[in-house]
Amino acid sequence: MNQKQQIILDLNEIFTDIIDEGEIMLNPETTANDIDGWDSLNHIQILAAIEKKYTFKFTLTEIQNLKNIDDLTNIIVQKTSA
Amino acid sequence: MYSDFNSLKKNLKKEFSCKYKLKVAVLGDSATQLLCIALKGFALENRIDLSIYEADYNQIHLQLQNPQSYLHQFEPDYVIIFENHKKLASNFYVTPPDTKPCFAQEKLQEVESYHAIVSHSLNAKLLYFNFLEVDDAIYGSYTSSYVGSLLYQTRLINIGLMQLAAKLSQFQLVDILSKQAQYGIDYLFDFKNYIKADMVFSLESLPLIAKIIVDQIKAQLGIITKCAIFDLDNTLWGGIIGDDGVEKIQIGNFGIGKVFTEIQYWAKELKKRGIILCVVSKNTENIALEPFLKHPDMILKMDDIAVFIANWDNKVSNIKKIQQILNIGFDSMVFIDDNPFERNMVKENIPEILVPELPEDPSEYLAYLKSLNLFETTQVSSLDENRTEKYQTESARLKHASLFKDEESYLRDLNMIAQVDPLNQYNLPRASQLTLRSNQFNLRTLRFSEEELLSYKNTEGQFVINFSLKDKFGDHGLIAIILLKELNSNQLFIENWAMSCRVLKRGMENFIMNTLVDFAAKNNYEELVGEYIPTAKNELVKNLYPSLGFEDVFNNQWILKINTYYQLSTTISNNL
Numbered sequence: 248m249n250q251k252q253q254i255i256l257d258l259n260e261i262f263t264d265i266i267d268e269g270e271i272m273l274n275p276e277t278t279a280n281d282i283d284g285w286d287s288l289n290h291i292q293i294l295a296a297i298e299k300k301y302t303f304k305f306t307l308t309e310i311q312n313l314k315n316i317d318d319l320t321n322i323i324v325q326k327t328s329a
Numbered sequence: 330m331y332s333d334f335n336s337l338k339k340n341l342k343k344e345f346s347c348k349y350k351l352k353v354a355v356l357g358d359s360a361t362q363l364l365c366i367a368l369k370g371f372a373l374e375n376r377i378d379l380s381i382y383e384a385d386y387n388q389i390h391l392q393l394q395n396p397q398s399y400l401h402q403f404e405p406d407y408v409i410i411f412e413n414h415k416k417l418a419s420n421f422y423v424t425p426p427d428t429k430p431c432f433a434q435e436k437l438q439e440v441e442s443y444h445a446i447v448s449h450s451l452n453a454k455l456l457y458f459n460f461l462e463v464d465d466a467i468y469g470s471y472t473s474s475y476v477g478s479l480l481y482q483t484r485l486i487n488i489g490l491m492q493l494a495a496k497l498s499q500f501q502l503v504d505i506l507s508k509q510a511q512y513g514i515d516y517l518f519d520f521k522n523y524i525k526a527d528m529v530f531s532l533e534s535l536p537l538i539a540k541i542i543v544d545q546i547k548a549q550l551g552i553i554t555k556c557a558i559f560d561l562d563n564t565l566w567g568g569i570i571g572d573d574g575v576e577k578i579q580i581g582n583f584g585i586g587k588v589f590t591e592i593q594y595w596a597k598e599l600k601k602r603g604i605i606l607c608v609v610s611k612n613t614e615n616i617a618l619e620p621f622l623k624h625p626d627m628i629l630k631m632d633d634i635a636v637f638i639a640n641w642d643n644k645v646s647n648i649k650k651i652q653q654i655l656n657i658g659f660d661s662m663v664f665i666d667d668n669p670f671e672r673n674m675v676k677e678n679i680p681e682i683l684v685p686e687l688p689e690d691p692s693e694y695l696a697y698l699k700s701l702n703l704f705e706t707t708q709v710s711s712l713d714e715n716r717t718e719k720y721q722t723e724s725a726r727l728k729h730a731s732l733f734k735d736e737e738s739y740l741r742d743l744n745m746i747a748q749v750d751p752l753n754q755y756n757l758p759r760a761s762q763l764t765l766r767s768n769q770f771n772l773r774t775l776r777f778s779e780e781e782l783l784s785y786k787n788t789e790g791q792f793v794i795n796f797s798l799k800d801k802f803g804d805h806g807l808i809a810i811i812l813l814k815e816l817n818s819n820q821l822f823i824e825n826w827a828m829s830c831r832v833l834k835r836g837m838e839n840f841i842m843n844t845l846v847d848f849a850a851k852n853n854y855e856e857l858v859g860e861y862i863p864t865a866k867n868e869l870v871k872n873l874y875p876s877l878g879f880e881d882v883f884n885n886q887w888i889l890k891i892n893t894y895y896q897l898s899t900t901i902s903n904n905l
Contacts, residue, residue: 265335267342288362291522292335295532307521 251275254320261296265289275317301327334363334532337370337539347378348865349550354382354405354453356389358416360527363535371539375547386527393446400451407454408447409503409542413529414461414483414518421479429477433485441493448499454549456542458503459487463514498780503541508534511700540702548705551768551776554683555657557599557703558648560666561610561617561639565589565596565629567691571612575619581626588691593628595695602709605635605655605720609647609664612639635720644671645678655720656830658768658866663703667691707765710758719831722803740836740900743800747840748904752786752793759807760795763827768866770828772859772873775812790815791824794848796841798832798901808832809841813848821854826873839897842877846894859887 255273262271266284279285285293297319298304303326313319332340353368355361365383372379382403384392389410392400400408417436424432440457447455464472464480472478487506494502509517512534519531530538547553562569566589567579579586580593600606606629610617617639621631631637636654638647644666652659659681666672667687676684688697750756761779768774777785786793796809808831812824823845828837849857859874861867862885878894879887 267339287526291363291526291528292338292532296335305521307524310521310525 250324251320254323255316257300258297258316258319261293261300265292265296273316275315275320277316278314297323303327332370332374332536334367334535337367337374337536340370340373341366343373345373345376345378347373347376349377351377351379351407351546352382352403352405353379353407353409354384354392354400354403355409355411356384356392356400357411357413358387358389359411359413359523359529360386361411363528363532364411364530364538367535367539368542371536371543372546375543375552377543377546377550389443393443396450405451405453407456407546408451409456409458410443411458411503411529412460413458414463415523415529417460417483417486418463418465418479421482426477429482432482433489436486437489437493440490441497444493444497444500448497454499454501456501456503456545457490459490459506461509461514461518462487462506498778501545503538503545505538505541508537508541512537544702544705545707548707549765549776551765551774553661553706553766554604554663554703555661555766556605556607556635556651556655556663557596558607558609558651558662558664559596560668560671561608561612563667563691564665564694565593565608566620566627570620571616575623578620578624580620580624583626585691586626588694590626590628592695595698597628597633599704600633602706604704606633607636607651607655608634608638609644609651610639611641611644613641614639632721644675648675648679648682656769656833665698667694708758708762710762719803719805736834737900743802743835743900745798745800745835745901746904747837747901748797749844750795750797752782752795756795756797756807757782760793760810763807763810763829764825767827767829768864769830769869770826770833771864771867772826772870773824773862774827774864774867775825777812785812792848794844796828796837796844798835798837805829805832809837811841811845813845815854816858818853819855820858821849821852821856822858823860826859826870830869836899836901838873838877839899840901840903843896843899844903846889846891846896850891855891857889857891859889861885861887 255275258273259271262273262282262285263269266282266289268284271282279290294305294310301323305322309322355365355368357364361383365381369379369381382399382405384400389412392398395401421429421432443457444455447453460483462480462483468475468478472480475481490502494500505517517530517534519528522528522531559565562571567585568577570578580589581587596606608617618631618637620627621629621634636651638650640647648662648664652662659679660683663683663685664672664675665685665687666675669686672684672686675682683703685698685701685703687694752760757779761777761782764775764777764782782793785791792813794811794813795807796811797807798805809826809828811826814822814824816822826841828841845857857879859879861871861874863871874887874889875881877889877897879889882888
């Protein structure tokens with residue numbers, strides 16, 4: 248399994264825990280529109296949980312440019328490899 | 330220490346059996362959704378079901394001032410207003426330079442006007458957040474000398490808010506500033522969330538904020554800690570008295586003694602403000618007593634300890650003994666012991682009692698205990714200071730009681746004298762305190778602040794009667810309060826009857842009943858009406874009215890006919 252696939256598995260867990268409406272399976276193309284409960288409030292919690300898990304902080308620009316799960320995993324890969 | 334935000338949020342989907350239900354309105358000038366979730370989740374863990382009305386963002390004035398607003402229809406018990414330091418700064422920056430020195434004063438007047446509406450029109454309590462203090466680095470160090478700076482004005486507001494809280498009833502502060510001092514601005518305030526979502530608090534700090542609010546609500550409901558039970562060895566001093574001897578225990582300047590000296594100073598201050606201190610220790614009694622009697626560096630003396638138990642029984646049965654002597658609920662006690670085994674045993678056998686999990690290192694004990702905010706209160710009264718003395722007298726009284734052949738001769742020997750007073754400015758603080766603190770002997774468990782009590786008395790057809798008691802051992806002060814309300818020209822309703830459990834089993838109920846009947850007869854009422862509203866704690870008085878001669882009407886509603894009443898027997902005489 249490559250690093251990005253592993254990250255998506257971790258994200259599945261975070262999303263499932265926070266949205267708390269059953270098992271969530273993400274793929275690189277998933278966007279907020281595809282997931283019930285991925286609203287602005289949960290989004291804040293999700294980003295905070297990712298920051299905690301991978302011990303880095305998103306910049307405001309990174310957050311603004313997020314479109315889908317692929318963007319998110321790319322940032323995580325980039326920030327954790329540095 | 331407490332749950333994180335996500336578990337508080339999950340509480341909203343779980344079932345809790347709540348003892349209390351309250352309505353809370355939250356008004357803010359930032360987005361408060363997450364704060365409300367944390368608040369509701371935290372309250373549920375404390376068995377309080379909050380129904381929360383969260384006003385739309387930035388509607389504070391509109392909601393307060395428009396009598397048709399949803400806030401007014403909602404009829405909240407509490408109104409929480411959260412205005413944040415960022416908005417305060419923006420308002421400050423658009424204030425013309427010559428009026429900046431008056432900025433704090435104007436803000437405080439505005440807050441006072443919020444309070445006027447909340448307390449008078451809504452008849453609710455106001456919880457108002459103070460402001461985080463952040464220097465904007467415009468004037469450097471000169472900022473604290475310059476009355477026209479943001480930091481100077483913010484500090485004036487924060488001091489002014491404390492003065493308002495001291496002055497106004499129904500007004501309490503949500504003191505996030507003290508949390509800033511403890512944890513820092515970066516812990517509390519999340520600037521990125523503020524930019525993205527107009528939210529002030531970090532997710533991590535939300536449970537802490539919720540705790541400040543829920544702790545205050547609990548105190549208002551009468552859920553407070555009244556008694557702290559301490560272990561001795563390695564809790565109040567370092568070392569083991571039975572092994573080390575009185576010269577070698579660590580207290581004062583010996584070894585790490587300062588750690589324990591500080592704990593003792595803290596305990597002593599708690600005692601001075603009315604917390605009952607007790608000791609439960611696995612020790613031989615005369616050895617355990619030695620430091621209290623002989624050691625020059627002991628801050629706590631025997632006078633400070635209401636009940637001292639040192640023996641080799643298990644701590645559970647010793648704590649149960651203390652509970653019987655003090656006659657207060659286990660849920661108003663905290664047990665402080667360094668030994669995890671003892672803590673677990675107590676926790677398992679007495680689940681209601683609070684047992685802090687002390688850190689391993691004694692130097693962290695005190696900071697940890699303080700961080701738990703174990704001793705919330707709504708008021709402090711000078712009467713609190715005498716409480717330990719009263720319980721010590723009570724212990725003496727209990728020993729005395731065993732000498733008499735029957736209860737009545739014992740009671741007669743006590744020379745009890747009761748005094749009946751209307752509500753006046755001298756007994757008002759204690760009268761209010763009695764309604765707020767009594768849980769067991771409390772027929773309808775109505776709580777009254779001093780102001781509410783005064784306005785109750787000043788209403789036509791309503792009366793407040795206070796009872797004080799003294800005996801040969803000492804003065805108990807005001808121990809019962811009765812509120813009466815005319816239902817119609819024939820019937821007088823006992824709106825509430827609260828009595829201190831210290832004077833149980835003394836015939837005080839009979840004395841009070843006789844007094845009430847006299848009062849009703851003098852005022853030409855034909856019937857007294859009583860009601861018992863059950864709570865988790867007042868089972869004790871479930872059958873009070875029938876035992877005093879009342880007849881059942883329906884569902885815990887009771888009636889007593891004045892003209893067929895016989896005076897009940899009592900050994901208490903009236904101080905006329």
